[in-house]
Amino acid sequence: MDQANAIELKNITKRFGKVIANEGVNLTLKKGEILSILGENGSGKTTLMNMLSGIYMPDEGQIFMDGKEVSIHSPKDALDLKIGMIHQHFKLIDILTAAENIILGLPGSHVLKTAQIEEEIKKIIESYGFDLNPSQKIYDMSVSQKQTVEIIKVLYRGADVLILDEPTAVLTPQETDKLFAILRNMRESGKSIIIITHKLQEVLDISDRVAVLRKGKYMGSVNTQEATVGGLTEMMVGEKITLDIKRNDPVDPQLRLKVDKLTVKNMEGIKVVNEVTFTSNSGEILGIAGIAGSGQKELLEAIAGLEKIEDGKVIYHACDGKEIILSDLSPEGIKNQGVNYSFVPEDRLGMGLVGNMDITDNMMLRSYRNGKSIFTDRKAPKKLALDIIQELGVVTPGVTTPVRRLSGGNVQKVLVGREIACNPNVLMVAYPVRGLDINSSYMIYNLLSDQKEQGCAVICVIEDLDVLIELCDRIIVLCNGKITGTLDARKTTKEEVGILMTKDTKEGE
């Protein structure tokens, strides 16, 4: 190991109020390597990287680049030092083209020479093997294309150090492979890359070295060749944990929900859910697979009564054999009919919780109608909030903290906790572990399994296919709003699901 250090972090500490996000972190990045940063939720990975990219300033500590101490006050400083960060939430402007986003903020001629700029971008696209049209508008793009724009953006600025914050969270297995090939090309041309990811398998696939953070502290690094999944998790969590998802055979499955030729159109009048038919049984987990934006979100929202249904029916079969047609009812109507369903939406802070309210108040969103008095009952929700914090290990300064101040994983725990607490008969979850670390993810998976064992019909959208196959009993695959296959999760393979995910039904017909 005689590679020079590209970046050295020494004793970095960052606090937000009372919360310590990073404490005395030492980290080195060598030239021409791919370094993975692993860590639990709220372990300060993103905060640490934000200090390199100039979003935050460290309270204490030093940053060295090529042996010289630097101070990074703004994203511009970071770019001047050739550090470029690709954020988990893309920082792109929808109404501009790819090229316009790429040159944003750069110095140059007063009047834009669009043709010349697009030519330069095409050169980068070709040299690393990207696939992108520079004059396409961002709002017309898929998630993977947007990510490509983000990466080219930092490359165009001449970045030598690239930081990617959970780049694969939104990609299909095929897209991930493509991205990794490009990252390897970049390493060959001498770039240093830091990648933050939760998926251990990917860490082993792509990186040369792994650095681990735990509760804001640096736990050390290992060469990937010497690393194992078990060893890494232990470093991350501080104890041995088992990465098994329990899956018992369904007990006495009964038809609970029948979706019949459901069709939903979006604002532009395009069918985003197209004649989808499936059933969901009690005591069974039904998985929905598909590329992001294939209609999963709309399908679940339509069942929950939140999306206008164009055509088709959703029929609920109650335990006593009564049939209720949900597709005619509003969410309130569904509740009044005694159907006890829970929905954990994809957009946690948009649809699931109110960011500015504290945990207790968010619990009350479900229960404020209870009781006879004109005053609301705050005791029960507060107890529930405390129980959830206790049982699911939510990291928060207290029950009165506004939910938006919690990290993504903790927000999700609060939401899932609340939805499970009302013992639903049907539980729908969309991307329940998006942005969550491995420990919380497995906790959520096992919570879903528990619900199934209690006789709940669980429907879940999960992007990690390995998990989907391990957790679910049956899987339906969506592609462009149509079902391209129904699979037995115990018998199928990741490849089979992957092919169905991209199978255009028009070709099949």
Add this chain to the structure above:
Amino acid sequence: MDIITVFIQKAIGQGIGILFGASGEIITEKSGNLNLGIPGIMYMGGIAGLMGAFFYENATDNPIPMLGVIISLLAAFLCAAFGALIYSILTITFRANQNVVGLALTTFGVGFGNFFGGSISKMAGGVGQISVSTTASLYQKQIPGLSKIPVIGPILFSYGFLTYTAVIIAIYLTFYLRKTRSGLNLRSVGENPATADAAGIGVTKYKYLATVLGGGIAGLGGLYFVMEYLGGTWTNNGFGDRGWLAIALVIFALWDPSKAIFGSFLFGAFFILYIYIPGLSRSAQELFKMVPYLVTILVLILTSLRNKRENQPPASLGEPYFREER
């Protein structure tokens, strides 16, 4: 001159003041600041320009028109820009609510105009006695020769230089927003300041500059009204609610200054339509004065129905930006 020519001429005359205001507001809104203080800022520009010319003409025996114009232009622009600076400091640096600050500024600006307007009226010897005829005559000077051509002359060449300035500013701003690097940066600040910040654009700088310059440009609208339209005098509340029309015009023009040019002529036409329709009762006249606002509502409905992303207001309009907000 037949009635149609006069109507068009008057409509354009009415529109130019609104056009200045709309151009200034568009550049402001493109930075994400919804400056509802524009009506007040236009009053401030108008009275400051008038005072500049008034004191200059009273101080010398033989005022030079050109100097009067320069003094009043500077006074109007700077005073209006100062109004916008107050708005900027409160909303950008102190992150106060933009709507509240804007409305307060409008109240302040109208009062500012009326107070000083009343004061110098008293100095000049009574209401309507202010006269800066030397300066105003240069403001009102038409293009020699060309303005005498029948029909085309009155419609195209019978205005003072501020009218052409307004059109040139609007055209340049469209070019600036669409085709220049700093225009692109400004648009990105208004769309998504966090993204612009991450791209190394000085969000605060752009917001300040756009808002202050936008205020200055809007102030010229007030000056235009006082000098070219009224010929250098002041009546309290004389500018009326043209400032609100300017803000409506921003929406009507879909945040594109060059579209605001014809929009302003159209608004000007609607504004005076009631005078040219014979036999209207007073109440019917008031109904006709509502037409520009009705058209704006119609445009809002139509654009939201078409749902074209480019025609929407800047995405971060009205929201303060703070980098470390989590």
